[in-house]
Amino acid sequence: MDVRQLEYFLAxxxxxxxxxxxxxxxxxxxxxxxxxxxxxxxxGNPLFHRIGRRVVLTEAGNALIGPARQxxxxxxxxxxxxxxxxxxxTGRVTIASMPSPAVEPLxxxxxxxxxxHPGVEVVLKDAPVPExxxxxxxxxxxxxxxxxxTDPPATSEVDVHLVEEQRLVLISPPxxxxxxxxxxxxxxxxGQRLIVGERGTAIRRLVEExxxxxxxxxxxxxxxxxxxxxxxxxxxVGVGVLAExxxxxxxxxxxxxxxxxxxxxxxxxxxxxxxxxxPAAGEFLATALAVDPAARSYR
Numbered sequence: 001m002d003v004r005q006l007e008y009f010l011a012x013x014x015x016x017x018x019x020x021x022x023x024x025x026x027x028x029x030x031x032x033x034x035x036x037x038x039x040x041x042x043x044g045n046p047l048f049h050r051i052g053r054r055v056v057l058t059e060a061g062n063a064l065i066g067p068a069r070q071x072x073x074x075x076x077x078x079x080x081x082x083x084x085x086x087x088x089x090t091g092r093v094t095i096a097s098m099p100s101p102a103v104e105p106l107x108x109x110x111x112x113x114x115x116x117h118p119g120v121e122v123v124l125k126d127a128p129v130p131e132x133x134x135x136x137x138x139x140x141x142x143x144x145x146x147x148x149x150t151d152p153p154a155t156s157e158v159d160v161h162l163v164e165e166q167r168l169v170l171i172s173p174p175x176x177x178x179x180x181x182x183x184x185x186x187x188x189x190x191g192q193r194l195i196v197g198e199r200g201t202a203i204r205r206l207v208e209e210x211x212x213x214x215x216x217x218x219x220x221x222x223x224x225x226x227x228x229x230x231x232x233x234x235x236x237v238g239v240g241v242l243a244e245x246x247x248x249x250x251x252x253x254x255x256x257x258x259x260x261x262x263x264x265x266x267x268x269x270x271x272x273x274x275x276x277x278x279p280a281a282g283e284f285l286a287t288a289l290a291v292d293p294a295a296r297s298y299r
Contacts, residue, residue: 001039001042001043003071003072003075004035005035005036005038005039005042006039006068006071006072007025007072008021008025008032008035008036008039009036009039009047009061009064009068010065010068010069010072011024011025011032012032012036012048012055013057013061013065016055017053017054017055018032018033018036018055019053036048043060043064045058045060046058046060046061047060047061047064048061065139066138066139066140069139069140069141070140072140073140073143074276076278090119090120091117091119091120091121091278091279091280092120092121092122092123092278092280093113093120093121093122093123093143093144093278093280093281093284094123094124094125094141094142094143094144094281095122095123095124095125095142095143095144095145095146095284096124096125096126096127096132096133096136096137096141096142096144096145096146097124097125097126097127097133097145097146097147098127098128098129098130098132098133098146098147098148098201098226099126099128099225099226099227100148100203100226100242100243100245100246101146101147101148101243101245101268102124102146103243103245103246103249104245105146105163105164105245105268105288105291106124106146108291109146109284109287109288109291110122112287112288112290112291113283113284113287113288116283116287117280117283120280120283122284123142125141125142127145127147128198128200128201128224128226129198129200129201130147130148130149130153130200130201131153131200133145133146133147133271134147134153134155134157134158134271137158137271137272137273138155138157138158138273140273143272143273143277143278143281144270144271144272144273144277144281144284144285145158145270145271145272146163146268146269146270146271146288147268147269147271148166148201148202148243148266148267148268148269149202149266149267149269150202150205150266150267151267152267152269153269153271157274158271158272158273158274159271159272159273159274160269160270160271161269161270161271161272161285161289162267162268162269163268163269163270163288163289164267164268165265165266165267165268166243166244166245166265166266166268167243167244167259167263167264167265168202168203168206168241168242168243168244168260168263168264168265168266169241169242169243169244169246169247169257169258169259169260170184170189170239170240170241170257170258170259170260171229171230171233171239171240171241171242171246171250171255171256171257172233172239172255172256172257172258173233173234173235173236173239173255173256174234174254174255174256175236176233176236176239176256177192177239178239178256178258179256180256180257180258181258182259182261183258183259183260183261183263184258184259184260184261185261186210186213186215186260186261186262187215189210189215189217189239190215190216190217191216191217192217192218192238192239193217193218193219193220193237193238193239194207194217194218194219194220194238194239194240194241195219195220195221195223195229195232195233195237195238195239195240196219196221196222196223196240196241197222197223197224197226197229198222198223198224202266203241203242203243203266206241206264207219207241220237220238221237221238226242229242230242230246230249230250230253230255233250233255234253234254234255241260243266270285270288270289272285
């Protein structure tokens with residue numbers, strides 16, 4: 001077994017088949033198949049069920065994913081550490097982020113990091129809910145993650161670093177039922193149609209809490225695309241609840257933005273994998289935790 005075989009195995013997993021994996025790796029499909037067969041021979045177990053052109057992971061294949069990612073990532077860390085000994089001119093850091101934190105504070109974190117290390121590539125991967133961020137870091141898909149939740153995740157599998165708290169705000173269309181002013185009592189949402197995100201997010205949990213308190217509101221749209229909430233609000237489909245990070249964009253677009261009474265907030269956390277981090281990831285984490293919230297443009 002060698003790292004190249006593990007990289008090929010993960011490519012098949014990530015791209016969902018041999019043909020797409022071979023294209024992504026820029027190798028011939030027969031060469032990829034031969035490498036996987038040799039890996040299966042070395043391990044003494046089949047890793048995929050071949051069903052026509054489809055492949056499905058076996059139990060052994062599922063068990064290999066985590067260790068394979070860790071092995072490949074450890075080699076990458078070793079290479080990057082050697083390169084960084086002469087100064088961190090190049091490299092790559094991968095980050096899984098939920099949509100709202102990607103607006104802010106992640107944009108400020110990247111701005112600060114890129115100013116210090118312009119030659120390092122930052123790769124962002126989408127993760128819709130906190131569990132997806134933790135899983136991406138735990139499984140080695142990314143080294144770092146950024147999530148928002150009512151409470152930081154309780155897990156010993158990754159390191160969790162509290163960054164800040166953000167308020168949740170109500171976004172209303174300019175010609176809608178609300179006008180700019182003091183914080184809006186939650187009971188005034190009675191009769192409103194809301195645009196909400198998927199279950200498992202802090203924003204969706206707040207909406208469910210308001211409904212459970214006896215406020216008669218309805219859900220107009222449920223979307224997994226957080227970036228669609230503001231456009232839907234502006235078109236008058238309903239009102240929405242978003243994180244404070246969306247306030248400047250909403251105001252520039254002409255929406256009405258109101259705090260809620262009583263207020264609600266979410267905690268933003270950076271997540272890092274256990275063990276060593278690559279020099280780029282370690283530097284990004286240090287930079288991210290040092291960014292002053294008061295200096296961010298949306299405040």
